[in-house]
Amino acid sequence: MIEVVKIPKKSKKQLDRASEIYAELVKHYPNAYCELNHNNPFELLIATILSAQCTDVRVNKVTPALFKAYPTPYEMAEAPLEELEELVRTTGFFRNKAKSLKESSQTLVDEFDGEVPKTMEELLTLRGAARKTANVVLGNAFGINEGVVVDTHVRRISNRLGLTKEENNTDKIERDLMALFPRESWTDLSHLMIHHGRNACKARLSSPPEHPICIKYGKNCECWKMRGLGSEK
Ligand code: SF4
Numbered sequence: 742m743i744e745v746v747k748i749p750k751k752s753k754k755q756l757d758r759a760s761e762i763y764a765e766l767v768k769h770y771p772n773a774y775c776e777l778n779h780n781n782p783f784e785l786l787i788a789t790i791l792s793a794q795c796t797d798v799r800v801n802k803v804t805p806a807l808f809k810a811y812p813t814p815y816e817m818a819e820a821p822l823e824e825l826e827e828l829v830r831t832t833g834f835f836r837n838k839a840k841s842l843k844e845s846s847q848t849l850v851d852e853f854d855g856e857v858p859k860t861m862e863e864l865l866t867l868r869g870a871a872r873k874t875a876n877v878v879l880g881n882a883f884g885i886n887e888g889v890v891v892d893t894h895v896r897r898i899s900n901r902l903g904l905t906k907e908e909n910n911t912d913k914i915e916r917d918l919m920a921l922f923p924r925e926s927w928t929d930l931s932h933l934m935i936h937h938g939r940n941a942c943k944a945r946l947s948s949p950p951e952h953p954i955c956i957k958y959g960k961n962c963e964c965w966k967m968r969g970l971g972s973e974k
Contacts, residue, residue: 746888748920758958759921762902765954766933770940773932775881777801782857782882783849784808787817789877790841790869795832803832814855817846841869861887872912880928889918890931894938901942901962 751759766773776797779785784804791800807828811817817825825839832838845867849855857878858864864875872888879885889895891911895918899905905917922930941952946964950956959965 746916746919748916751917751920755921759904762904762954762958763922763926763930763933765957766937767929769952769954770933770936773929773936775877775932776935777877778804779882780808782878783814785882786845786857786864786867786870786874786878787842789874790845791829791832791838793838793869794834799832803829811846814846814849817842818850820846838869844868845870857882859883859885872915876915876928876931880931884928886924886927889915889922889927891915891918892931892935893944894935894942895931897944898934898938898942901964902958903961 775785777785777788777792778801779788787807788800788804791803807825810824810828811820820843822839822843825842826835829835829838829842848867849857852866853863859879861872861875861879864870864878865872867874870878873890873892876888876890879887880890891899891914896908896911896914899914899918900908904921905914907913907917918930919927937952937954941950941955950959950962950964955962955965
């Protein structure tokens with residue numbers, strides 16, 4: 742049985758601040774989108790499984806040959822494991838990922854008539870698909886805002902900008918974000934934060950941030966102290 746997601750309550754001040762940050766993100770990254778290349782829900786599902794612990798750029802290099810060889814779940818379910826391993830080797834954890842590709846394809850064939858399902862509960866039955874994968878597929882292939890994708894960028898920025906106090910538990914971070922931002926923005930929110938993570942709020946910062954979002958909202962962020970200004974309470 743699927744767990745009911747309990748969304749915490751946030752104060753008006755927190756909601757207003759989140760709304761301002763969202764507007765700024767949209768202003769600065771108007772073209773934020775899903776960077777995993779795909780032509781259909783199946784390709785997005787497979788690309789997302791491959792993107793665990795790997796960059797989207799690397800995944801996009803691997804998927805053209807993979808989808809040429811095995812374009813549908815029917816073909817991928819029948820693929821020799823060693824060939825799948827070879828095709829996805831450079832994405833890391835390739836043995837495990839190859840197994841996930843084959844087994845999830847088999848489940849699509851056996852349980853869903855070869856179609857990618859449109860519910861969180863069903864997507865979570867696929868090997869290699871956790872909540873993050875399911876959110877990517879639901880949001881970007883079907884336009885369903887079921888949750889927020891919490892990847893490494895979203896986790897880092899949510900913490901640094903004080904949108905959550907939870908540092909590691911991605912389910913709790915997701916719930917805080919779901920509480921702070923309106924449902925219709927959930928899919929775009931993760932694209933926006935990922936773009937900010939790549940452009941400004943990098944994991945390692947070697948100089949004080951100059952991005953307008955950081956200047957305006959990052960005053961409690963650790964890296965603000967690099968300016969010698971201290972944190973603002
Ligand atoms: S001020 Fe620093 S930590 Fe805060 S969002 Fe900007 S780059 Fe990230």
